[in-house]
Amino acid sequence: MKVITKEELMLNKDLYYSKILEGATLVYPTDTIYAFGCSALSEKAVKRVREAKERPEKPFSVIAPSKDWIRKNCVVDEKAEEWLDKLPGPYTLILKRKNIDCVAPSVNPLDDTLGIRMPDHWFMEVVAELGIPLITPSANVSGKNFMTSLDDMDSQIKQHADLMVDVGPLTGTPSTIVNLAAGEEKIIRRS
Known part of the structure; x- marks a missing residue:
């Protein structure tokens, strides 16, 4: 496991992006x-x-x-589009997939839905650049x-992580989950 900073990640994008x-x-x-x-494409x-x-x-x-x-791989109706307008933000939108192969099978082995996030955070730029x-x-x-600091990270997670991007303590709570897969809005968890 290698611990890196935001600065190190940004200075060595080619190296770390290829690893991901x-x-x-x-x-x-x-x-x-x-x-x-x-x-999400790597089953292993x-x-x-x-x-x-x-x-x-x-x-x-x-x-x-x-x-x-999201629009290419998930069913986005009018209600889902309203929620997409709120992104980036602290929301997880559960949508029905129209392209079942847009992620590895183990991402959701139970059905054809997918929880989608677009955080309001600089790391979103990394994901966008990865494509x-x-x-x-x-x-x-x-x-x-849940963990808000790498200092409190469970040893089991540390053992399985190849990279850790440390930006110090975070003060957030888990995202609000909104299920839109059935064509109606259902709040499952609020942040």
Whole structure:
């Protein structure tokens, strides 16, 4: 595991972006809390995150690289479009996928929905530049407290992370989850 700063990530984009595209797992900051993710296209990497989090089936949300990516791969009706207008922000939108192969099968092994995030945070620029979605579960073992600082990171997560982007303590809470997959708005969790 290698701990890097935002500055180091930005100075060495080619190196770190290629690692992510090749399936590296990473702990990274968002506008809410630290996430533990990887390329949502890498089945092997997604399974590594799933194993570390002890989360065998529960779906993972993704940070989408753009709103265009969301519209291309998910069903976006009028209500969903209203929520897309609120992005970037502290929301996870659950949408029905129209392109089932837009992420690896292990991202959501249960159905054809996908949780979508676009954080209001500089790390969103990284995802946009990568041009691929990253899974974005909280950086903790399932059922344990979410992490706002790498100092408090669970050792199991540290062992499974190839990279950790440290920006110091975060003060957020998990995102608000809005299920729009059935064509109506249902708030599942508020931040």
